[in-house]
Amino acid sequence: MPKLAERNSAIPAGFESFFKGAPPGCIRLTVGEPDFPTPREVVEAAKQDLDAGDTHYVATGGKEVLVRAIQEKLKRENHLDYTLDEITVTVGAKEALVDASLALLNPGDEVLIPAPYWPSYDPICVYAGARAVPFGLEPNHYHPDLEAMKSAVTKRTKAILINSPNNPTGAAYGRLELKAMVDLAVDRDLYLISDEIYEHMIYGGRSHFAVASFPGAFERTVTINGFSKAFAMTGWRFGYTAAPKELAVPMRRIHMHAVTHPASFAHRAASVALTQCAGSVRTMVEEYDRRRKFLAKELNAVPGWRLPEPEGAFYAFPDVRKTGLSSAQVYDKLLAAGVQVIPGHLFPRGEGYLRISYATSMKDLQTASERIKKTFAPA
Numbered sequence: 160m161p162k163l164a165e166r167n168s169a170i171p172a173g174f175e176s177f178f179k180g181a182p183p184g185c186i187r188l189t190v191g192e193p194d195f196p197t198p199r200e201v202v203e204a205a206k207q208d209l210d211a212g213d214t215h216y217v218a219t220g221g222k223e224v225l226v227r228a229i230q231e232k233l234k235r236e237n238h239l240d241y242t243l244d245e246i247t248v249t250v251g252a253k254e255a256l257v258d259a260s261l262a263l264l265n266p267g268d269e270v271l272i273p274a275p276y277w278p279s280y281d282p283i284c285v286y287a288g289a290r291a292v293p294f295g296l297e298p299n300h301y302h303p304d305l306e307a308m309k310s311a312v313t314k315r316t317k318a319i320l321i322n323s324p325n326n327p328t329g330a331a332y333g334r335l336e337l338k339a340m341v342d343l344a345v346d347r348d349l350y351l352i353s354d355e356i357y358e359h360m361i362y363g364g365r366s367h368f369a370v371a372s373f374p375g376a377f378e379r380t381v382t383i384n385g386f387s388k389a390f391a392m393t394g395w396r397f398g399y400t401a402a403p404k405e406l407a408v409p410m411r412r413i414h415m416h417a418v419t420h421p422a423s424f425a426h427r428a429a430s431v432a433l434t435q436c437a438g439s440v441r442t443m444v445e446e447y448d449r450r451r452k453f454l455a456k457e458l459n460a461v462p463g464w465r466l467p468e469p470e471g472a473f474y475a476f477p478d479v480r481k482t483g484l485s486s487a488q489v490y491d492k493l494l495a496a497g498v499q500v501i502p503g504h505l506f507p508r509g510e511g512y513l514r515i516s517y518a519t520s521m522k523d524l525q526t527a528s529e530r531i532k533k534t535f536a537p538a
């Protein structure tokens with residue numbers, strides 16, 4: 160047999176390989192997907208279009224009704240002006256990230272990413288022969304260490320990948336730190352890849368700032384977003400990229416040859432999410448906020464645990480180093496107590512932490528928190 164591609168050895172297994180055998184009755188705080196149904200109007204629109212026989216190829220960039228809705232959303236919410244050609248509807252934000260990686264990166268290029276980060280960024284860079292280069296966070300609040308970012312730039316650095324609000328840390332970056340990242344990209348002539356999929360999940364009066372809207376950023380930024388998180392549409396597999404034409408054209412070609420487009424009968428439904436579902440998003444975000452406050456109070460009371468205030472997304476990322484145990488050991492203890500979390504070592508530079516998703520019911524969070532406190536109660 161011929162040899163498989165060498166890059167396979169640099170592609171980690173997903174979380175699934177780790178999560179075997181959660182005992183019955185175990186509360187799973189692992190999944191990064193909303194525990195709400197997709198808004199009714201969205202489902203109805205897809206049913207109607209499916210019944211109407213909308214089951215054939217459409218434009219590869221996406222149906223006009225959806226691309227226009229994205230264009231208007233980007234203008235209305237993010238103050239960004241893209242032409243219709245500069246927007247491509249993708250199979251989730253994941254495909255958008257792969258398109259950006261393949262279009263922007265050459266073998267040997269490096270992509271700076273504040274770490275810990277979402278583990279799929281590593282393979283997404285590897286597909287292009289490039290490499291993700293983690294740089295540090297400020298330990299007290301999980302925001303990028305800007306000095307560490309500057310020192311991590313090398314001759315091979317091609318891009319900075321920003322994910323705010325952040326998975327797994329729950330940090331939402333402020334205007335000044337985003338500006339500092341953009342300024343560095345301008346100064347060192349780097350691309351910016353901005354994964355804004357958690358943009359609507361932001362709390363405590365904070366605002367989301369679109370990276371491409373900063374001075375000097377637009378021409379070098381690929382904006383990535385999607386429907387999975389804000390609209391509880393993980394299974395629909397709808398996302399998008401927006402970027403200036405020079406970047407959008409090669410990304411569109413990769414998309415066209417790889418996937419053509421996501422399911423035709425769901426394009427108008429996705430546009431309904433953008434135009435009619437602000438109320439549903441608000442309701443979900445209010446509920447996440449309630450859970451976030453509950454967890455911040457509870458987890459900071461666990462001996463050896465410290466949780467900086469979660470600011471966005473739906474993850475708490477407690478620092479458990481003072482327990483004297485590794486992330487995997489804490490994971491094992493919690494699993495035995497009937498709570499499953501993601502141990503930090505599954506995220507680059509995440510050893511000593513845990514990721515806890517609060518995209519789960521308040522009732523389960525209450526039970527989980529009781530179990531956690533009991534497990535770590537002083538003997």
Ligand code: PLP
Pocket residue numbers: 191250251252253254277322326354356384385386387393396397398
């Ligand atoms: N980006 C981040 C940071 C995520 O956490 C996820 C999903 O967990 C994605 C992108 C992928 O989203 P999608 O379902 O749109 O592919």
